[in-house]
Amino acid sequence: MLEVKNLCKHYGGIRAVDGASFKVEKGSITALIGPNGAGKTTAFNCISRTVVPTSGEVWLDGERIDNLRPHKITAKGLSRTFQISRNLADMTVLENVIVQARCRGFADLFRPAVSAEERDKAMSILDFLGITRIAYEDGHNLSYGQKKLMDLAALLMADPKIILLDEPAGGVNPTLLEEIVGHIRALNAKGLTVLIVEHNMDLIMRLSHRVVVMAHGRVICDGTPDVVRRDPHVLEAYLGGVLEEEAA
Template identity: 75%
Template sequence: MLEVKGLCKYFGGLKAVDDCSFTVEKGTITALIGPNGAGKTTAFNCISRTMMPTAGEVWLEDQRIDPLRPHKITKLGVSRTFQISRNLADMSVLENVICQSRIHGWRDLMKPAMSKDEIEKAMDILDFLGITRIAHEDGSNLSFGQKKLMDLAALLMSDPKIILLDEPAGGVNPSLLEEIITRIRQLNDRGLTVLIVEHNMNLIMRLSHQVVVMTQGRVIARGRPEEVQKDPAVLDAYLGGALEEAS
């Protein structure tokens, strides 16, 4: 579904992403892992076009998307979350979620701020995620884990084909983390393709079908979790045994 070809992002002499190539198969959960500074989030930013790549190509199915603006990429079916929740201040969870709805044209600007259909769709998503009880809470008052679920709900409002999750487990307590893992797995069971950046190796080993390992901006290994888990170069040089501890 997604193909990254020779992706590069340079900041002066710093090569944050350097000739990075990998694929994400339709209907799978693919993890992009590596040490801090490996270039994972920068690659995410280039794929979603929140950052312009220096070179390389990104393809969604049979269409090249890296020259497109972010809203056009979202319209084609690519949606993402960020490490830090970007909820809008002084707005409820429901309002924050609906803000992510697709805008089909200028006529939408003449409609009410939240249409009946949008409210029903948002509430269905919040129900699926088990957080309808906080629908009318101020988004800034949520716990870190609740904000992660709100971000996931907002992402789903655009009816994506593939979702890019940037550290969904970061700062989340263990019980809520299990909820997030369950929901990601259920979304994948429904046919949604997932690309995930995450440092929690236990989550990666449990959830992903394929693991892509980056360091210093380059892909240095790829394969099934159990294969990557046994790769000496990955264990010794880049992850310091973290994968072994997750087994």
């Protein structure tokens, strides 16, 4: 469904992403992992074009999208979250979910503030995520975990084919983490393709069908969780310390 070809993003002499190539198969949960500074989030930004890549190509369902504006990419079926929630603090959760999902550009300025259809759809998604109780809470009243769930709800409003989740478990307590894992699995079971950046290796290894490992802006390994766990380049670049801690 998603193919990244020789993607590069340079900031002067710094090569944040340096010729990265990988694929995300339709219907899969694929993880993008690596140490801090590996280029994972920058790759996400280039795929969604919140950052313009220096070079390379991004293809979605056989169509090149790296030359499109972000709202056009969303309209094509690719939506993403960010590490830090971008909620509008003075709006309710319901309003945040609706307004963040609009992706028709200036045309949205001439639509009603909140239509009955949008309200019903948003409430249905909040119900699926188990957070209808906070639908009318202002964004600034939410806990960190609730903001993560709100961001996920906003993603689903756009009816995406593939979602990119940037550290959905970051800063979340263990109970809510299991809820988020359950939601991701349920969405994937319904046919939604998932690409996820995450540092929680336990989550990645039990959730993902495939794992892509980046280091220094490049892809150094691409395979099943079991293959990645045993790859010597991965152990050297990233997982070694994590696995030693687990063993201890």
